[in-house]
Amino acid sequence: MKSTRIVLASRPTGTPEPENFRTETVELPAPGEGEALLETLYLSLDPYMRGRMSDAPSYSPPVAIGGTMVGATVSRVLESRDAAVRSGDIVLGYGGWQTHSVEPIRQLRRLDPAAAPVTTALGVLGMPGFTAYSGLLTIGRPKSGETVVVAAATGPVGSAVGQIAKIQGARAVGIAGGPQKVALLRERFGFDAAIDHRAPDFADQLAAATPDGIDVYFENVGGAVLDAVLPRLNEYARIPVCGLIAGYNATALPEGPDRLGLLMGMILRKSLTVRGFIQREFAAEQFPAFVEQMPQWLADGRVRYLEDVVEGFDHTVEAFQGLLVGKNVGKLVVHVAD
């Protein structure tokens, strides 16, 4: 079986460009014992992938030059060498940026297409949804009446953070880029306040939208949004840090003055908790509760989601470039095959 794949041709400096990638078609090996041959139906595109393109120290090793870009996939089983999955099953795997893959079956999760659209396994019912759920409930711990702020709030993490915060009785303030997304925050996701970070008076709008300060800031963007949030934080505020997309394409530190000590001083004076996390840390303990609870919230209409489906594997690189500047609206997936 042949697979068409996108490999990392060189490490991007700043914005990833088409020349940083190369499309190849290779013959896949036959699946061995405990493996399956899969056809990719949907490929997930997520901000963390920018980190894998870089060889700066990180929580996961980088993709090698010439290696296939990694990524979660929803796939159809074409051939299985283990009774756990059968030909024709739809599974969640980690096939990467390619049309076909051979994967260890123990790393696959069977999906029930009758229970929910299979793409939700890449978004609201998958890693992004669990990132929101575990980070907000374990680190953020919003109490009833508190104010929760999240940016990239139409995205799969941010929209889930806001809606789960509401379920906890908190006030949810969402930040997004552009009037269309801001309207979605209020109308589709039920945020109590929605702010456009591109507005010239963004910091003033944020202050007006958080009259009682901010108790939880779910950090997934960094940059100018963080700058506006910091002075609004209340004593004992919690900041789960799951991403800093605003800086992912940066090639140098911003010009001074150096505010590292300023941030430490705020952490001290306000008794802040700033806690970085990757959702897998909480998987063993909380994923079972998540897969129980989140589908119910979806069924009840208490959590809604948006997907941005790009048609065709050959648009993958362009779609990923757009993700880093917020062109997608909702969870970005590439539709590779039917």
Next chain:
Amino acid sequence: MKSTRIVLASRPTGTPEPENFRTETVELPAPGEGEALLETLYLSLDPYMRGRMSDAPSYSPPVAIGGTMVGATVSRVLESRDAAVRSGDIVLGYGGWQTHSVEPIRQLRRLDPAAAPVTTALGVLGMPGFTAYSGLLTIGRPKSGETVVVAAATGPVGSAVGQIAKIQGARAVGIAGGPQKVALLRERFGFDAAIDHRAPDFADQLAAATPDGIDVYFENVGGAVLDAVLPRLNEYARIPVCGLIAGYNATALPEGPDRLGLLMGMILRKSLTVRGFIQREFAAEQFPAFVEQMPQWLADGRVRYLEDVVEGFDHTVEAFQGLLVGKNVGKLVVHVAD
């Protein structure tokens, strides 16, 4: 009864200077119902007092211009208007920088001079000791075999942090300024490694002393020590932040580049927990355990302490200036009266 007191004459810019203070002698009012008239025996000098001289936003309001500088005191009761304390009792209070005070009796804690030297109520058995105990055990949570690093390690907080870390089975690395203090860290406090932050190769020495990285950094200084610690932190490291003395006299942010985003990136990539705290947050829950356990550790010789006693109330300002640049060795107290 007359009291001689040191009031804040003006807010210091940078290092507090003698002209920022004024010594006055005033007639105290007679103690009212529920109050006591006290004679200060020992005045505690602590880094947090620098914050009270400034009107920048903080966790406590500043001392007013013309107001008496605040501070914990060990005092003798001269006159009591409540049965809870009697004339002649020795009490821990918050009399401030003055020779006599009138204080609400419910804010006083009676001390037993037979149980421990009364000055320990200002240090190892008081606020600094409890800062170390609560911050290390609640936020730092060192596990057996982990590496704990603390600076200002001959001070009352740092020395307690190192020794409590050892009791938990962790490896304790202490940082101090100058060879005399470094020798004390090993010989008196039993740190596993001791480093002089004034050494030109300080960062290299810290790396050599932390071959398995750093799991807990108890932050009380900031500045160059923090810079050297950051790259040594392990995944899931915890940073209780109780002070940043290196920056307390700063009048402007340091020159760039701006490393605020760099720090956030480290927090993300290493899943760090950075948590500011003031010991009073933990007092209700943990002070009872502390007053039970810490005296036992002292009695067992598992925790030792050093005091730096300055003779005479008129040396208070000079002693406080020295504290901010590390001239004291151990807990700094002013001996005001016998």
